Amino acid sequence: MTRVVLELDPVRVGEGLADDDIPVLLYGAHTSIKGAGLIGNDLRDRFSRLGVPPSRQAMDLVAVAMAVTAADTFVLRDDAADGWRREIEIDVPVIEADRWTALAPLLSKALGFLSGDSWSFRFRSGGFEPPTRLDVRNRAVIDPSKIDAVALFSGGLDSGLGVMDLIDGGIRPLLVSHAPRGDKTYQAAVAGFLPSKPQRFEFNSYPSCEGATEITTRTRSFLFLTFAALVAQAVRTFRGSASIELFMCENGLIALNPPLTARRIGALSTRTAHPHYLALLQELFDAISLGVRITNPHRHETKGEMLARRANQANIAEFATATVSCGNWKRKNMQCGRCWPCSIRRSSFHRAGLTDGTEYDTDKLVDALGEDDYRDDIVSIHTALRRRYDRGLRRWVMQTGPLPRDLTERTALFAVVERGMDELENFFASHGLRI
Template identity: 45%
Template sequence: MTRVICHAGPEDVPKSRFDRDVHVVLYGRGHMPDGVARLGAGVMDAVSRLGFALQSEAFDFLTIAMAVTAADTFILREEAEDRWSRGLELTIPLSNPGPWIAVRARLEEALRFLSGDAWSLEFRSEGPRRPLQSAIDRRRWRIDLTRSDSACLFSGGLDSYVGVLDLLAGGGRPALVSHSYRGDRRYQNLTAQALPVVCARFSANAHPTWTGNSEVSMRTRSFNFLAYGAAVGTAISQIRSGRRVDLWVPENGLIALNAPLTARRIGSHSTRTTHPHFLQSMQGIFDAVGLPVRIENPLRHQTKGEMLRRHATDPRFAAQAVRTVSCGKWKRDNTQCGRCVPCLIRRASFHAAGIADNTGYRCELLATVMADSGQRDDLASVRYAVRKAPTADIERWVLQAGPLPENAVERDGCIDVFGRGIEELRTFLHASGLP
């Protein structure tokens, strides 16, 4: 296993270090000793704007998420024996390690499911401390959560846009929680400004930094996202006399399940960021350590097309929907590619909802993509899946991505939404001239 050793401050980093060990200063800012990584200074700044000292369990979970992000970033998959599944031994100092030691095995298993790596976690005391109330009181600008009744993960994508609109239409007032990666903040701001109600917003960027190479697959990014959401949800709970607060994770059912389109995509090569098994596992951990947060995906039984269809008659929705970002490759030139799996599902959803898709993709014509051996991998996989679906055992197919809920209604909902999502893709491909 590769060891990643985290520290509360640069003064805790030993002068003598093994070459293969990676040392990381959590919430570190400024110059670090040679070869030492840092991350999370912006996260600490964001937490200090919540208005009061955060519950220790929520802050320690944030610290765990910082450490996991560090390991997932600084240890390259290409150095693993199979060039994918890493062995990661992670030492994390916490302010109160007791509750987390009790759930260590459950955390390791949840992370294994999420990233496909073998995780070994060690929790120690004397970890980073949450911002003091005296420091919080000195902030000129703080996040006003007094009108918020829930927290909602808000990527600025189409699913989170619909998810927040639905909550607002039902009389809710969620606080929006965002990863503010470089380039993302602009379209997140534009999407938030398009909402009919102004919502409180929390955004942060862990910004892992060091002198070595970095891994880009980032299978644990949703773990970090949940930690942000849990922090904001707990803060709202503290305002509301400790009552349990909903943490909404809006993601359409097809993407949430993300069952492999082909045999080559089985396992963690397909992301599991909002898979129901992962979210259920994290809920059990939250309950065990006393985080007053209930994780819920309100779109889990809806296809992306069904989500859009409910808002299709609103011209303001259509105008903003095309400005959202679904593509994982858009940062190359701030243009969505139009040919990756998320883009194809997005395009199929506009078609299913009868909304003109004026997004402006890099690859507009699917027939051209299909003829290009260097670009057609995702499209060919989707085409294979839609051809396979009519004779496939859908339940067995979905189970390849991970366990399904035991509750019969939830389980059937997962199976049914996957079949409907594949049908949306089939209809779109046929309309695009790819039978």
């Protein structure tokens, strides 16, 4: 068990900790304690630019999410007994410690499903209160009176297409982006193709420490969603409405993300938009009275279907090309072209009949089969394409985790995976890789 202990006071960082504990300064820029981590310094300014203060519950939620992000970044999987599943205890100050102590089991369940780790929590009083003074000079950055909903905006193809749908439907979304170094440029480029100029709100938690950090960071969507929920709650309060929608636009195949091979069930399958995870997160939001509803309007669509609906729209190919789908793009400053997200992306262009102008590290899929470092991606996807015929698609999809009990909803989820895999099979066949 690795304990991660967060403090608001730089003087108290590292106080009374065991040798194996990891001290972290929350909302701070520097600390003199060797080995201590930092997170959230930039967010102090973000909170004051919302037009209305967030609630205490929302502030606590984001503090918990930053504690989770710090742990996910600073606790290495290589140090776990099996090289993957970590046992992490978080000790974090919050405003309402008793409330969060009661919610610890729900948090552990949601995060365990999301990251594959074992999570436990200790909450103590003394959390960071909402700002009492807003930076009115920056009021124009966020004008809550002109916002109908909040949408995650990653700069990916699904989030961009989803925002287009919202705008076409007469909804004025506030776009919330997690914008670490390197992501802001392409997010801005994608935003430039939108039919109007929605308000945008960027943030970065900037987790940093001396030494090695973990690169898998499977809980990153928890911080993304919870910070967007804080923003949405502030907008809802300003508008005086009972609830507000938080849109997370993700195609159904990626949302369910069936494991390509048996060994990818835990280690290599993300669950960022899985309906079970989103249901647990919604339960958490409801328990702290945020008045925020998480909605994925594209859970029954494939990426290809989302793109094909706009195939005749001016500049749609250029827009789609500007987006980023690959999680490995920073390694060579280009998308790899062979991983699971890249393959689904490329199959969507193929399905929509659009020219894909993206520069990929691997353009022809067959070329990856001759590279030891690359062939695993292609072989795994090819195996999954065969697997749905050999073992049955429904059984395969059920390996992703619990599905909604509603029969109509469950049937629609099975169907979108079937159609998404058809798109992949057709795309692979166009590259000479037939099932």
